[in-house]
Amino acid sequence: MSKFNLEIVTPERKFFEGEVEMVVARSVTGDIAILNNHIPLVTPLEISIIKLKIDGDTKKASISSGYMEVTKGKTTIIVDAAEWPDEIDLERAKKARERAEKRLKAEKDSSDVARAEMALRRAINRIEAKDN
Known part of the structure; x- marks a missing residue:
């Protein structure tokens, strides 16, 4: 190839x-x-x-x-x-996911929700990359 x-x-x-x-x-x-x-x-x-x-x-x-x-x-x-x-700190990524999930449950402002959703997506992606 x-x-x-x-x-x-x-x-x-x-x-x-x-x-x-x-x-x-x-x-x-x-x-x-x-x-x-x-x-x-x-x-x-x-x-x-x-x-x-x-x-x-x-x-x-x-x-x-x-x-x-x-x-x-x-x-x-x-x-x-x-x-x-191997550069991903799995515990840090899991804590970031938890924080983002909490913010999503608590937030009503659309700009805060958008930031929390992006943070959640980044954290989940890092966890998946580490787990695979």
Whole structure:
């Protein structure tokens, strides 16, 4: 399988840079798999678990929302946060989920509800990435 260059960046660091055979990410319209020579594309990404196929092995990471740009021979993903499963503090993620669930039960203001829902989605995604 042919390879292409993938770069994943966050505001804090260059999370990943290297050649991959495939990347699977969740766009706002659903999961999308990128292979070498994919048509040019720019799409927003959802909070999800991203999958990278590198030399036949699959690596997973938790990502927050962001954008993906596909050009000839290179894919760039820019997200607010990205973590490998071994970087995730499971207890911290579970506590964040509990706090978000409590805020959702208590909040009536729509802006607070939206923030709590996003926090809950991020926490659940991190827990799922760690558990898999």
